[in-house]
Amino acid sequence: MTHRAIIVGGGIAGLATALRLHQIGWEPLVLERAPCRRSGGYVVAFSGIGYDAAERMGVLPALTERHITPDMMVYVKPDGDPRFTVPGPTVRAMLGPRALNILRGDLEDLLHAARRDTVEIRFGTTVTAITQDDHGVEVSLDDGTVERAHLLVGADGLHSTTRRLAFGPEDTFRLDLDHMADAFLLDRLPSCVEAGTTATLTDTGRTLAIINLGADRSAAFFGYRTNRPMADLAEGPTTVLPRVYGDMAWAAPDVLAQLPDAGSVYFDTISQVLVDRWSRGRVVLLGDAAWCVTLFAGFGSSLAVAGADLLGTAFARHHGDVLARPGRLGEPTPPESGTETEARSPGPGPLCPRRPGSAVVARSPTAVRLVPTGVGPDPAQTSARSVIRERASDCGGGPDSPQYCAVA
Numbered sequence: 001m002t003h004r005a006i007i008v009g010g011g012i013a014g015l016a017t018a019l020r021l022h023q024i025g026w027e028p029l030v031l032e033r034a035p036c037r038r039s040g041g042y043v044v045a046f047s048g049i050g051y052d053a054a055e056r057m058g059v060l061p062a063l064t065e066r067h068i069t070p071d072m073m074v075y076v077k078p079d080g081d082p083r084f085t086v087p088g089p090t091v092r093a094m095l096g097p098r099a100l101n102i103l104r105g106d107l108e109d110l111l112h113a114a115r116r117d118t119v120e121i122r123f124g125t126t127v128t129a130i131t132q133d134d135h136g137v138e139v140s141l142d143d144g145t146v147e148r149a150h151l152l153v154g155a156d157g158l159h160s161t162t163r164r165l166a167f168g169p170e171d172t173f174r175l176d177l178d179h180m181a182d183a184f185l186l187d188r189l190p191s192c193v194e195a196g197t198t199a200t201l202t203d204t205g206r207t208l209a210i211i212n213l214g215a216d217r218s219a220a221f222f223g224y225r226t227n228r229p230m231a232d233l234a235e236g237p238t239t240v241l242p243r244v245y246g247d248m249a250w251a252a253p254d255v256l257a258q259l260p261d262a263g264s265v266y267f268d269t270i271s272q273v274l275v276d277r278w279s280r281g282r283v284v285l286l287g288d289a290a291w292c293v294t295l296f297a298g299f300g301s302s303l304a305v306a307g308a309d310l311l312g313t314a315f316a317r318h319h320g321d322v323l324a325r326p327g328r329l330g331e332p333t334p335p336e337s338g339t340e341t342e343a344r345s346p347g348p349g350p351l352c353p354r355r356p357g358s359a360v361v362a363r364s365p366t367a368v369r370l371v372p373t374g375v376g377p378d379p380a381q382t383s384a385r386s387v388i389r390e391r392a393s394d395c396g397g398g399p400d401s402p403q404y405c406a407v408a
């Protein structure tokens with residue numbers, strides 16, 4: 001019997017899950033709400049359990065080909081003069097072994113290429129209702145059709161519809177950290193940014209970063225503090241970013257001018273997702289929908305691929321028995337462990353310091369990134385990540401571990 005899975009969301013988690021389930025003989029169907037592929041984004045770190053998973057799934061060589069390091073990282077003052085620079089070889093050395101930096105869009109692209117001709121994706125489609133019984137899960141779609149499968153995977157990101165329908169209202173699970181982030185590909189490199197560099201301007205409560213990787217390959221990243229993240233989200237980037245960055249000099253005017261025509265713009269709240277289970281019967285959450293660690297953690301894509309690999313390996317081990325037995329993937333660290341308390345005490349964000357002007361480049365476990373001195377990494381941005389890591393090591397950290405287990 002061929003097992004069928006419906007995957008809601010065609011981002012990194014959804015595509016990786018489709019690929020992994022196809023590898024174990026399942027028939028996945030991906031539903032993506034957007035009318036076409038969302039291939040935008042800035043640089044993401046890819047390391048740890050994500051790197052290991054990519055290796056097992058056979059996509060590591062393609063990932064490694066897309067690894068990037070800038071010739072130079074430049075941190076500029078508000079007037080555009082360099083504050084300090086980090087040469088490319090130092091950046092490479094700080095990244096360490098078994099770790100990559102890649103454009104999020106390149107990761108999306110290679111996962112698409114890997115599933116091509118094997119997995120159907122329905123764009124412009126989403127889920128409106130979910131019912132499940134002993135034999136399967138029935139999913140009503142917004143085009144009026146109904147699909148039935150053995151498993152439904154909610155890989156539809158931070159504001160997951162699947163989670164809302166199967167687990168409850170979003171407010172119950174989303175912890176806003178009072179920042180917003182935006183990333184998109186640029187049509188042209190602002191003239192004040194040198195080719196081959198990553199250039200960053202951080203001042204009070206806001207950052208603008210630009211990376212260039214050669215002709216027609218530049219991306220911009222905005223990150224800023226706000227006390228009204230959901231209101232900003234509702235207003236949208238073309239309204240909010242000119243308001244927040246309108247008085248910033250350097251490359252800001254040029255980048256803002258490119259925003260209205262940019263394709264695949266990412267604009268979202270910096271939030272964590274904290275749920276007490278990652279599965280309800282035949283409905284499983286994966287990626288940001290399950291454990292969003294925030295974009296500032298820079299580890300969401302690694303965790304998404306790792307989660308997809310864990311899920312596929314668990315089902316292979318249990319011969320596709322979705323309800324095999326309660327499994328650790330479905331049981332994140334409960335609140336009483338202290339993790340939730342830690343996560344609910346957000347401190348200042350490392351990319352948007354309260355005190356401007358002082359910054360160091362630090363090597364975090366996940367990425368080479370900028371950390372303002374005297375502030376330090378935000379525990380709220382790392383705690384959920386450690387939950388996932390504990391989960392992964394609980395599950396054995398590899399497909400051969402006897403502790404690998406199914407989701408129920």
Ligand SMILES: Cc1cc2nc3c(=O)[nH]c(=O)nc-3n(C[C@H](O)[C@H](O)[C@H](O)COP(=O)(O)OP(=O)(O)OC[C@H]3O[C@@H](n4cnc5c(N)ncnc54)[C@H](O)[C@@H]3O)c2cc1C
Pocket residue numbers: 008009010011012013014031032033034038039040041042043044104125126127155156157158159160161162183264265266286287288289294295296298299300301302304
């Ligand atoms: C365009 C884009 C750019 C990004 N850029 C960066 C970046 O620069 N740096 C970084 O650290 N992270 C970035 N991220 C987030 C990063 O990709 C995720 O944190 C991580 O890869 C986990 O991915 P995910 O698939 O769980 O969630 P996401 O990447 O958010 O993907 C979720 C997918 O589900 C789709 N979707 C949402 N709701 C529904 C629904 N109801 N029905 C069907 N489909 C739905 C979305 O359109 C999206 O394609 C970006 C995400 C996107 C979508």
